[in-house]
Structures are given as structure tokens and as C-alpha cells.
Amino acid sequence: xxxSKKAEIFNKNEAKVxxxxxxxxxxxxxxxxxxxxxxGWEYLRELASGIxxxxxxxxxxxxxQFEKNxxxxxxxxxxxxxxxxxxxxxxxxxxEHNAKKVVxxxxxxxxxxxxxxxxxxxxxxxxxxDLGERIVQLAKESPSHIVLPAIHKTKxxxxxxxxxxxxxxxxFGNPEYLTHEARKHLRDKFLKADAAITGVNFxxxxxxxxxxxxxxxxxDMGAHLAKVHIACMxxxxxxxxxxxxxxxxxxxxxxxxxxxxxxxxxxxxxxxxGKEMHIVIVDNGRTEQLSREDFRASLHCIRCGACMNTCxxxxxxxxxxxxxxxxxxxxxxxxxxxxxxxxSSLPFASTLCGSCSNVCxxxxxxxxxxxxxxxxxxxxxxxxxxxxxxxKIAGVVLSKPRLYSLSGKSARFILxxxxxxxxxxxxxxxxxxxxxxxxxxEIFDEWYxxxxxxx
Amino acid sequence: MGREAILISxxxxxxxxxxxxxxxxxxxxxxxxxxxxxxxxxxxxxxxIKEIALADLDxxxxxxxxxxxxxxxxxxxxxxxxxxxxxxxxxHDLALIDLAIIKGDLGVAENGSIWISxxxxxxxxxxxxxxxxxxxxxxxxxxxxxxxxxELIAQRERNFGLFISGPSKTADIEQCLVIGxxxxxxxxxxxx
Numbered sequence: 001x002x003x004s005k006k007a008e009i010f011n012k013n014e015a016k017v018x019x020x021x022x023x024x025x026x027x028x029x030x031x032x033x034x035x036x037x038x039x040g041w042e043y044l045r046e047l048a049s050g051i052x053x054x055x056x057x058x059x060x061x062x063x064x065q066f067e068k069n070x071x072x073x074x075x076x077x078x079x080x081x082x083x084x085x086x087x088x089x090x091x092x093x094x095x096e097h098n099a100k101k102v103v104x105x106x107x108x109x110x111x112x113x114x115x116x117x118x119x120x121x122x123x124x125x126x127x128x129x130d131l132g133e134r135i136v137q138l139a140k141e142s143p144s145h146i147v148l149p150a151i152h153k154t155k156x157x158x159x160x161x162x163x164x165x166x167x168x169x170x171x172f173g174n175p176e177y178l179t180h181e182a183r184k185h186l187r188d189k190f191l192k193a194d195a196a197i198t199g200v201n202f203x204x205x206x207x208x209x210x211x212x213x214x215x216x217x218x219x220d221m222g223a224h225l226a227k228v229h230i231a232c233m234x235x236x237x238x239x240x241x242x243x244x245x246x247x248x249x250x251x252x253x254x255x256x257x258x259x260x261x262x263x264x265x266x267x268x269x270x271x272x273x274g275k276e277m278h279i280v281i282v283d284n285g286r287t288e289q290l291s292r293e294d295f296r297a298s299l300h301c302i303r304c305g306a307c308m309n310t311c312x313x314x315x316x317x318x319x320x321x322x323x324x325x326x327x328x329x330x331x332x333x334x335x336x337x338x339x340x341x342x343x344s345s346l347p348f349a350s351t352l353c354g355s356c357s358n359v360c361x362x363x364x365x366x367x368x369x370x371x372x373x374x375x376x377x378x379x380x381x382x383x384x385x386x387x388x389x390x391x392k393i394a395g396v397v398l399s400k401p402r403l404y405s406l407s408g409k410s411a412r413f414i415l416x417x418x419x420x421x422x423x424x425x426x427x428x429x430x431x432x433x434x435x436x437x438x439x440x441x442e443i444f445d446e447w448y449x450x451x452x453x454x455x
Numbered sequence: 456m457g458r459e460a461i462l463i464s465x466x467x468x469x470x471x472x473x474x475x476x477x478x479x480x481x482x483x484x485x486x487x488x489x490x491x492x493x494x495x496x497x498x499x500x501x502x503x504i505k506e507i508a509l510a511d512l513d514x515x516x517x518x519x520x521x522x523x524x525x526x527x528x529x530x531x532x533x534x535x536x537x538x539x540x541x542x543x544x545x546x547h548d549l550a551l552i553d554l555a556i557i558k559g560d561l562g563v564a565e566n567g568s569i570w571i572s573x574x575x576x577x578x579x580x581x582x583x584x585x586x587x588x589x590x591x592x593x594x595x596x597x598x599x600x601x602x603x604x605x606e607l608i609a610q611r612e613r614n615f616g617l618f619i620s621g622p623s624k625t626a627d628i629e630q631c632l633v634i635g636x637x638x639x640x641x642x643x644x645x646x647x
Contacts, residue, residue: 023630038565040482050476057473060465073613081457131636132627148627155629175631186637191547207613217583217623217638224580225546235461240475242609246602247478249618250565260496260566261601261620264583264638269613272579273542283461291468 002345007317016154021315023151028309030258031359038250047247049363052300055238056290062205062238063281069208070279073270078280083113086282090115090197090230091122093278097228099124099194103186105212105219106130107199108146108303109232109282112325115197126197127189129218131182138165144319146326147256147305152318186218196222200233200279201302202248206241209269210279213252213262220266230278231268235286236299248302251361255304289337294372298333300362307356307366313349322346329356333369336377344381347373386429408443415439480602489564489597490646496567500621501634502642506594509647516556516589519643523554523587529576530556530591546580555585559592559644561607563618565600569644570608572616579615588622588639594646 011017035041055062067077078093080086086109094102102119104110104126116126116137128137132149136142138161143149150158155173162168168181198219203210210231212219223229239248253259271277290296308314308328319327324335324343332346347370356366397403415423416439424431490506497504507515513533527549528536533556540549557576559569569590573579582588598604601618608616623638634640 026630039485043479043482047476047478050473053473054475057470059469060462063462063465079458079461081460085457129637130627131625135627148630150627151630153629155631158628173629175628176633178628179625179633179636183635183637187550190637191550209613215623216625216636218636220583220617221580221637224578224583235465243478243602243605246600246605250601257626259500259620261500261563261568261618263500263620263623264617265568265620266615266617267613268615270615272573272615281457281461283457283464287461287464287468290465293470296470 001323003317003321003323003349004345006321006323007313007349010318010321011316017316017318019154020152020318024309024315027148027257028306028359031255031306031309032258034254034258034260038254044247044251045361045363048251048302048361049300051239051244051247052362053297055240056236056296056299058240059235059238059290062240063235065205066203066208066238067281069206071208073208074277075208075271076276076278078278080280080282080284082284083282086113086232086280086284087115087118089280090232091119091124093228093230094119094124094195095122097195097276099226099228101189101193102126102195102197103129103189103193103218103222103226104197105199105214105222106133106149107197107232108143108325109199109234109284110197111143112284113232113282115232127186127193129186129189129222130214130216131179134182134186135161138162142320142325144327145305145308146303146328152320186221190221190225193222193226195228195230196226197230197232198223200231200237201252202239202245203233203237203279204240204242204245205238207269209242209267210237211245211249211265211267213249213265215257215259215263217264220264223266223268224272227274228276228278229268229271230280232280232282234282234284236301252302252304255306255359255361285338289334292337295333295337295369297364298330298337298366298369300364301330301334302362304361306359306361310355310359312351312353312355317349322349329366329370330360330364333364333366333373336373340377340380344377347371347377405445412439412443478602483600483602485599487564487599489599490594492564492599493562493567493597494646496564497621497644498567500567501624502567502621502644504644504646506646512591512645512647515645516554519589520554520587525552526554526556527552527581527585528556529581530558540577540581542577544578546578546584549578549580549584552581552585554587554589555581555639556589556591557582559590560596561604562592562597562644562646563599563601563604564597566618566620568618568620570604570616570618572608572611573614574612582617582619583623583638585639587641587643588619589643589645590619591645591647 335343625636
């Protein structure tokens with residue numbers, strides 16, 4: 001189903017759409033307030049973008065350097081070309097330790113690889129430990145936002161969900177009560193887990209260490225209690241030097257939620273005595289995206305979600321309408337690279353207003369890439385007959401001034417005189433949710449000629 | 456398996472080498488009262504902060520946490536600890552700790568975070584699993600921003616460390632901020 005069809009469904013509940021729209025805009029405003037307090041914010045964005053561009057141009061060397069340094073510190077490094085290899089590697093590590101209970105903190109990569117269903121099919125229990133992710137996991141849904149996974153759920157819905165699965169009391173959706181009940185539930189899971197899986201926010205080539213950021217402390221609770229820690233990262237998470245964290249950590253949380261930094265920014269360099277630490281480095285389509293000159297900058301992304309919060313289409317259509325692991329503007333330039341057929345409607349789910357590019361902490365030209373994907377997709381994929389013929393007619397009309405003038409006149413006549421059913425029908429997709437403009441008697445061309453004649 | 460394939464694919468597809476930008480630290484310098492800025496930001500991120508004399512530390516902590524029964528203290532100049540932990544202590548045994556007291560290495564004024572490292576606490580799980588966390592920080596050890604911070608921690612022994620900013624929190628239910636998610640329920644910073 002296309003984005004617009006799914007968005008139509010989301011828009012059936014007007015009150016919820018309005019809430020969603022406002023809640024995300026509020027996060028965008030917090031981002032602005034927070035960013036404006038930082039001396040040299042724009043320079044930070046430039047540096048971050050420049051560092052990421054350097055990383056992509058030297059990615060193989062940085063990955064080798066990272067591997068060497070990580071191994072020196074006793075971390076085991078694995079490489080996976082695709083999702084399947086990634087899942088097999090993780091499962092093998094778990095099998096080696098006979099691990100049956102796994103706690104996982106937020107990792108969009110493992111979502112992308114569909115790790116949970118894979119491990120579950122092997123008889124392993126996987127518990128998502130970020131509160132928002134636990135909520136969508138219990139609801140058997142996917143995250144609708146990369147930083148706020150359950151933003152599409154009301155507190156009343158969470159209340160009912162927790163009553164069913166955690167045995168909580170009815171509480172009219174009290175967020176504090178629900179959060180603390182989830183804390184108790186997850187504590188128990190942390191204490192019983194055999195292994196912990198986390199994502200990676202940044203992997204540092206020159207130290208072989210990696211950084212994981214959370215607000216809840218769930219990544220650390222998992223990693224420090226279980227005997228095995230597996231961290232999964234896309235190849236693009238590499239940064240050259242540790243000091244570059246001083247740039248990225250200043251940008252990440254401010255862009256994401258408006259916080260000056262996440263509560264926990266944990267730096268893992270060596271496994272604790274008697275424990276194991278693994279890193280799985282994953283390609284899964286990233287080197288292919290690297291080959292596309294127009295789209296490779298999408299690999300700069302640090303997954304802050306700012307483009308989603310600011311996007312007028314995302315805010316009013318919800319993350320699930322995108323039907324992709326990463327929704328919103330950045331997802332709409334990443335997903336067609338993974339599966340163009342499935343995601344061909346996504347680059348059109350944008351007004352091309354450019355707000356996403358303006359807030360992006362690593363200065364990805366998101367709206368320009370959306371426009372470029374449209375050109376690729378129109379060439380490679382059959383477009384609806386209506387859209388095609390209208391654009392062809394428009395091309396002819398616009399190239400012939402007299403025809404243009406004539407069609408302008410007749411259009412104005414029709415808009416004024418024709419009955420409503422003739423104007424608002426299935427052929428006029430523009431008129432589906434909008435009124436066409438009121439017709440003025442005089443048009444610019446006539447007005448201009450008259451004005452020149454009157455001198 | 457994937458290693459060679461990935462590296463070959465990168466070499467075939469990467470753009471020509473682009474330079475790593477130099478960082479001009481002057482662009483971030485500001486005239487500011489570091490201690491005040493740090494204090495404001497600790498509060499902003501949901502922490503408590505108090506400037507005290509080192510000699511009053513135990514009294515202050517007792518006053519703040521009158522009900523704390525199981526206390527792990529990783530400081531030399533405090534006698535409040537009543538649970539001893541060692542490197543081979545099972546971290547699961549920390550589940551019922553009420554209060555952990557540890558030393559912070561460095562405060563960062565721009566975001567109210569504090570660098571704490573494994574060298575200051577025997578078990579990595581401690582600052583997360585404890586119900587309440589108290590960090591003692593020297594008032595001399597506050598820098599302006601994260602770039603300064605990384606210069607100052609560059610020479611450390613790299614095992615495990617983190618920037619911690621306030622208590623654990625979440626806003627995953629309808630964007631309502633709730634303090635006390637999976638990590639510590641509170642953070643109190645004592646500046647001495």
C-alpha cells in the first residue's frame with residue numbers, strides 16, 4: 001500500500017492526528033531552543049558533515065583500524081554482508097553461551113534485520129528494554145519513530161496493554177505509574193538475562209571503542225549484568241577519532257529531543273573481567289547506497305529523528321504510513337535504495353519544503369535527495385495513467401503560448417460556471433481535500449496589457 | 456564471511472578521499488561562569504546539586520537519604536558505606552542497593568554531565584542498578600564543553616566510562632517526562 005493510502009487511514013482519527021502533529025512540533029521547538037543556546041552551532045553542523053564525508057571516503061581503512069584496535073582490547077569483531085548473516089552470527093554467539101533469555105536496547109539495525117523474529121524462531125526470548133520499544137513489542141507493532149518508538153500510542157492504550165501483559169491496575173493512563181510498573185517488569189528481565197544486545201551510536205576507529213546513548217539506562221543495565229554483550233552496528237557508524245565525539249554528542253540529543261545530552265553516553269572499550277563483548281559490523285545495502293553519488297550523503301545520518309519531528313507530512317501521516325524501518329524524510333531517501341519497488345511512493349511523501357535539511361545535524365540535503373529519487377523512480381517505474389497523461393498535456397500546453405492562454409480562459413470559465421460534480425471528480429486529485437481557488441475576473445496578462453496601454 | 460566482501464565493495468564504491476576538517480576551538484569559546492552554568496544544567500536535566508565542604512559530606516548525604524539502608528561507598532573520605540563490593544562480586548547482588556556514592560572525574564558546564572569511569576567504581580553495573588546515585592565532584596574539575604572534556608580525558612585508561620547527565624528518565628508515554636526509568640531514580644551531585 002502506498003504512503004498516501006496508509007496516511008489516509010491514519011487521518012481517520014482527527015483528534016489523534018492533531019495530537020501527533022502538535023507533540024512532534026513541540027519536540028522540534030525544544031530542539032530549536034536547545035540549539036540556539038550553543039555557541040557555534042552551525043559550525044558544529046559543518047564539522048559533523050565534513051567528518052562524515054571524510055569517513056565515507058576512507059571507510060574501508062577506518063573499519064580495519066577499528067577492528068584492529070577493538071581486538072587489541074579483547075573485543076570480538078564479526079562482519080555481516082546482509083541481514084541474514086547478521087542474524088546467524090548473533091544466534092551463533094548466543095548458542096555458544098546457551099543463552100535463552102536476551103535483553104535488547106534500542107537498535108534500528110536489528111529492526112532492519114528482523115532479528116527478533118529470527119531469534120524467537122530459535123526458541124530465544126528477546127525483550128526490548130527501551131520503554132517505547134517494549135510498548136510496541138507488546139502491541140506486536142513496529143516503532144513508528146526512531147527516537148520516540150511509541151509516539152503513535154495514547155496513554156490510555158498503554159494502560160490497557162499493560163493491564164493485559166504486566167497485570168497493572170486500571171489507572172486512566174497515568175504515565176508515572178505505567179513507567180514505574182514497566183521499570184519493575186524490566187528489572188526482573190535484566191536480572192534474569194543471559195545476554196544483552198545493544199546498538200551502537202558511534203564506533204571510534206582510533207581507539208576501537210564504541211559509544212551507546214540512552215536516557216533510560218537500559219543499554220547499561222543489560223550489558224553490565226549479562227555475561228555476554230553483543231553490539232550491532234552499520235558500517236557507517238564509524239568516526240575517525242575519539243575527540244570527534246565532542247562534536248557528535250553535542251549535536252545528537254539536542255537535535256533529537258532538545259536535551260543538552262542524553263542521560264547516559266556510555267563508552268565501551270574493553271569487556272569487564274570474565275565477560276565477553278562482541279561487535280557485529282553490518283553492510284546490508286549500505287555499500288550499494290555508497291555507490292550512488294546523489295544519495296550517499298544519506299549515510300551521514302546519526303539517527304536523531306529531527307527530520308521527522310519537523311516534517312509536515314510525517315507529523316500528519318504517522319510513522320507507520322511509511323511502512324519502512326526508518327520512517328520520515330531520512331527513511332524516504334534510505335528505503336528506496338533498499339527496495340525501490342516497495343518504497344517507490346516514499347520520496348513523494350514530502351512537500352519538498354526543505355525543513356528536514358535545515359534541522360539535520362549532519363547537513364544531509366534530504367529534500368534534494370527526495371527530489372532526485374522522484375526523477376529516478378519516474379524513469380524506472382510505471383506511473384499512474386492519469387498522472388502521466390496530465391503531465392504530457394501540461395507539457396504541450398505550456399510550450400505553446402496561445403494554447404496556454406486559451407486553456408487558461410476556458411479553465412477559468414469552467415471553474416466559475418460548471419457544476420461542482422464536474423470539477424470535483426476522480427480525475428481532479430488536487431481537489432480531493434481542497435477547494436480550488438476562487439476565480440478572479442481579470443488575469444495578470446490582461447491587467448498588464450491594459451496597464452501598459454494606459455501608460 | 457562478510458569481511459572481504461564488504462571491504463571490496465567499499466573500495467569500489469567510495470568517493471575520492473576527502474580531507475578530515477580541522478577543528479577551530481576558538482569558535483566555541485565563551486566568557487561564562489563555569490560553576491554556575493554547570494549547576495543550572497544539572498538541574499535542567501533533573502539532577503540535584505549542592506556545593507558543600509568536604510568535611511560535611513557524610514552529614515549532607517545522611518540528611519538527603521535518611522532511609523537508605525544498603526549503601527555502597529566508593530570514596531575514601533566517607534564512612535557511610537556498609538556494603539563492600541569487589542571485582543568478583545556478582546553484579547546481580549547489587550539489585551537491592553539503595554544508594555551508591557562515587558567520585559566524578561570531570562563536570563561539563565554546557566550540559567551538566569559528569570564523566571565517571573570504571574576506575575571510580577568497582578562494578579560497571581553500580582551507577583545504573585543503584586536506586587539513588589550520589590556523585591562527588593571537585594569544583595576545580597569543571598570544563599566548558601564536550602570538546603574540552605575529550606581533551607581532558609584523552610590520557611585515561613580505556614576500559615569503561617560514561618558521561619552521566621541526571622537521573623534515568625523517559626518520555627515514551629505521550630511525551631510526559633517521567634524520572635526513574637531503568638537506571639537510577641535520582642542523581643545528586645555534591646560539589647566540594
